Amino acid sequence: MATTWILVANASLAKLYENEGPNKGLTLVKELTHPESRQKNSDLVTDRPGAMGTGSGGGSMQAQTEPKQHEARVFAQELAQTLYHGRATNEFKRAILVAPPAFMGLLNATLDDPTAQLVSDRFEKDYTKTPEKELSKHLSSVILL
Numbered sequence: 001m002a003t004t005w006i007l008v009a010n011a012s013l014a015k016l017y018e019n020e021g022p023n024k025g026l027t028l029v030k031e032l033t034h035p036e037s038r039q040k041n042s043d044l045v046t047d048r049p050g051a052m053g054t055g056s057g058g059g060s061m062q063a064q065t066e067p068k069q070h071e072a073r074v075f076a077q078e079l080a081q082t083l084y085h086g087r088a089t090n091e092f093k094r095a096i097l098v099a100p101p102a103f104m105g106l107l108n109a110t111l112d113d114p115t116a117q118l119v120s121d122r123f124e125k126d127y128t129k130t131p132e133k134e135l136s137k138h139l140s141s142v143i144l145l
Helices: 067-088 101-110 132-139
Strands: 004-009 013-019 027-033 094-098 119-123
Touching: 004 067, 004 101, 013 067, 027 067, 067 101, 094 101
Parallel strands: 004 094, 094 119
Antiparallel strands: 004 013, 013 027
16 A cells, blocks of 8 residues: 655644555654744844835835745745655655645645645644544544554
């Protein structure tokens, strides 16, 4: 039976599990954290916005993306790279993604096409703090434990 990777993630924590087939359960492969995504925007910015010195309007340059959003995107890219490497080295044949809707969008946007094609199911839930037995129940419809 082919190995399935299950990525359970949110913007600051990810757990990568694998399932080797029927009655094999879930095995935690890797846990990744990104504490920057949990910080306040004000803690992520080291300085106030730069002043624009042209004309009489005077104003401040605003960042296009909030710092927290940027950090979530950085973490999504790190996770996509982990999945890419696993696919490229034939560590799994199928993937399942579990993440809250906003972070799922970031993950989907950062996956390369060949890796995205291996994703068979997506659950838009935050199960990062869910114990393995309960997680297994939530995923039982798509994996044979």
